[in-house]
Amino acid sequence: MPADTVSTAGDLPQMPPPRVREKPARSVPGGLALLLGLLGLLLGVGGIFLGAGLAADGSGGAGVTLIVLGVLLVVGSLFAMAGLNMVAPGEARVVQLFGRYTGTIREDGLRWVNPLTSRAKISTRVRNHETAVLKVNDAYGNPVELAAVVVWQVEDTAQATFEVDDFLEFVSTQTEAAVRHIAIEYPYDAHEEGGLSLRGNAEEITEKLAVELTARVRAAGVRIVESRFTHLAYAPEIAAAMLQRQQAGAVVAARRTIVDGACGMVEDAVARLAAQDFVELDEERKAAMVSNLLVVLCGDRSPQPVLNTGTLYQ
Secondary structure: OOOOOOOOHHHOOOOOOOOOOOOEOOOEEHHHHHHHHHHHHHHHHHHHHHHHHHHHOOOHHHHHHHHHHHHHHHHHHHHHHOOEEEEOOOEEEEEEEOOEEEEEEOOOEEEEOOOOOEEEEEEOOOEEEEOOOEEEEOOOOOEEEEEEEEEEEEOOHHHHHHOOOOHHHHHHHHHHHHHHHHHHHOOOOOOOOOOOOOOOOHHHHHHHHHHHHHHHHHHHOEEEEEEEEEEEEEOHHHHHHHHHHHHHHHHHHHHHHHHHHHHHHHHHHHHHHHHHOOOOOOHHHHHHHHHHHHHHHHOOOOOOOOOOOOOOOO
């Protein structure tokens, strides 16, 4: 596979544009709202007891009025205090009013919003998702096993809530789909010179995985922080055969290096003997010396010397 074979923008999945974007919700500090609510409760309870006392003393009209006002004040205070929300760091509240999205509370602490709204809690912390070991066929059709871990975070709470049914399941499914797609696009080991492979170009492949994951989960308002392969191997049924192939390739490469070095050493030895006029070598003697040197230098075990007691031609 050529090195310039990469995932282009046309290869990435085209997700529908978002219908809603995150915006801040209208809220006030909850401390003041809590204080006013407690004050209203105390005044309401006091009015009820005062009205009951007046009714017992014979002031029935004023007493009933105070009791009614006290009850209304207590109910109103409790209703207003229902708008209080405690937001922890790394959390947010998605606010809806009668089904309409009105905003998101991201400020941590005690906040107060309209009590008629509903507030859904959503985590904005950084999370990990590790896929199971997947078995797929690579670009050459060889079965391989691989797994990946993805670090992600909810960036747009409105999209995570309203654009997908379950953003946790969405991220999990899209991560598995992206890992499978990357695996079938590239071979485990590239046969061509300069080709991209899953094993030999881990950094480039993980970058492409992050790009594809970003395109897939963007609709859910999720940001991909990092992605890495945690497991990469041939399937057990072909692992032994592929290991033999890799060993054979290593042996061939080592032999090629040994032969290249031996030829250089023999050439240098012949040239130095000829330059120093140390011994006169005809073509047959040169051939014999080259043969002996190559046997010594390229052999996989120590040579056994043979002493020649006669001449070279006997």
